Amino acid sequence: MSVPSSPVDSLRRASQFDINGAYRRILADEKISTPLAAILALTELIEQSNAGTMFELVQALHEGAEALRKQYRNSISINAGCELFIAFVTLFPHESASFNDLKIELVKQGREYANEALSYREKIAQQALGFIKDGSVILTHSYSRVVMQALLLAHNQKRISVYVTEARPRGLGLDRVKTQEALATAGIPCTVVLDSAVAYVMDKVDLVLVGSEAVVESGGLINAVGSNQMAIIAKAANKPVYAMAESYKFHRLFPLSQYDLPTHTSNVLSFPRQPARPSVSKSFPSSPIKPTAQRHPSSQATFFSEYQMTPEQIRLNPEVDYTRPDLISLVFSDVGILTPEGVSQYLVGMFAG
Incomplete structure (x- = not known):
């Protein structure tokens, strides 16, 4: 007689599935949006999971959703897809003969939904x-x-x-x-x-x-x-x-x-701790800038490329x-x-x- 697996064992097996890799692979399809990619990645997680109960399966899905969220600064669309799919799994009627059959049906339903959603x-x-x-x-x-x-x-x-x-x-x-x-x-x-x-x-x-x-x-x-x-x-x-x-x-x-957005952190639009010189790619020239009309187009383009916002400034926005x-x-x-x-x-x- 086999010993039932514990929730910890099931979560450990689920964690071996590379949900971020699956998500990136699915998202490479131009037709697939972020929430759908998250739904399909969670669908693959169910397919790979050895969970033997609904409790274990939902735990694994929450773990997978959290792993996806941690990888991206803006995970709002991922949250929407994960939340919808986990609610669907939780509310899905358990009428299958075995839990394994139920998982097969959930995978089928998840993929059919994603296919329909493309329309x-x-x-x-x-x-x-x-x-x-x-x-x-x-x-x-x-x-x-x-x-x-x-x-x-x-x-x-x-x-x-x-x-x-x-x-x-x-x-x-x-x-x-x-x-x-x-x-x-x-x-x-x-x-x-x-x-x-x-x-x-x-x-x-x-x-x-x-x-x-x-x-x-x-x-x-x-x-x-x-x-x-x-x-x-x-x-x-x-x-x-x-x-x-x-x-x-x-x-x-x-x-x-x-x-109140999940994307807002204390770093967004924060001020530097110490006053600093303007943070640009290089110092402004000490001599006056010639009017645009008198400058060669190529030098004008070079000027603007040199004084764009820095990556650090962009990340603060x-x-x-x-x-x-x-x-x-x-x-x-x-x-x-x-x-x-x-x-x-x-x-x-x-x-x-």
């Missing part, structure tokens, strides 16, 4: 289409797969133009490059806007369309830093702000301010911010077009089983 962006794009009028000028921020799909769909049927922000500090504007290139390739007129020029351009804009890292329990939005100031300016200019989010990004958080629900007009999701209050109601029902 969510198309559903959301279809929902947003009626809110984008012919001739619309749209402002978007950072790179979002679902926003990109909505813009491409609208372009196929209507005339649109898009303003794309720099979206710093993410890759020093690489999100902007990615968005701009995708729009230009599709033949959509687009212009890059400085993050500091959002208020300047807002009067030309018909609507703001943004993706999301997570939609929280208040109905507010967590997205690339700069989304909040964009929504504040849009509200002041009486322009609608539409958020787009797959339902697996709905997250049971209730932040009241920027400083937040990657995401929180946008209050009163600044968001609607949330387009695969479960419907929701008001921020509707998001709260949906989350209560989703995690209540």
Whole structure:
């Protein structure tokens, strides 16, 4: 007669599974978003686990989720996916003949959900289409797969133009490059806007369309830093702000301010302990700088590259911010077009089983 394994033994075996390696491998697929990659990584953990009871399995899943969270400075989207999947496992009816059969069924259900979730962006794009009028000028921020799909769909049927922000500090504007290139390739007129020029351009804009890292329990939005100031300016200019989010990004958080986000630490936007000279790549020249018009283009580019923010300064800045629900007009999701209050109601029902 075999001796039942203890929870400690099961956790030790689960810890041998490289969940971070599985997560990175899954995320390499351009179609897979962060929460889905987390769900699929936890699905593989179940497949590799020797847990013999639901208690052991849930323990192992929590350990795996924590291992994923520790690897990333911004783990909000990972949290959303892990929380959703662990709640699903916990609430899943135990009707299988054996616990091993139950694990097989959970793995099957997890993969089927992820496969189905790949169609969510198309559903959301279809929902947003009626809110984008012919001739619309749209402002978007950072790179979002679902926003990109909505813009491409609208372009196929209507005339649109898009303003794309720099979206710093993410890759020093690489999100902007990615968005701009995708729009230009599709033949959509687009212009890059400085993050500091959002208020300047807002009067030309018909609507703001943004993706999301997570939609929280208040109905507010967590997205690339700069989304909040964009929504504040849009509200002041009486322009609608539409958020787009797959339902697996709905997250049971209730932040009241920027400083309630899990990503906020004491280092974010902190002051140096001792006064120091301006922290730039090199000292400014003592002689006056010649006017830009008199400088050779190549030397101008060299000048700006020499006086960019340092990596240390960039790391002190937040990657995401929180946008209050009163600044968001609607949330387009695969479960419907929701008001921020509707998001709260949906989350209560989703995690209540």
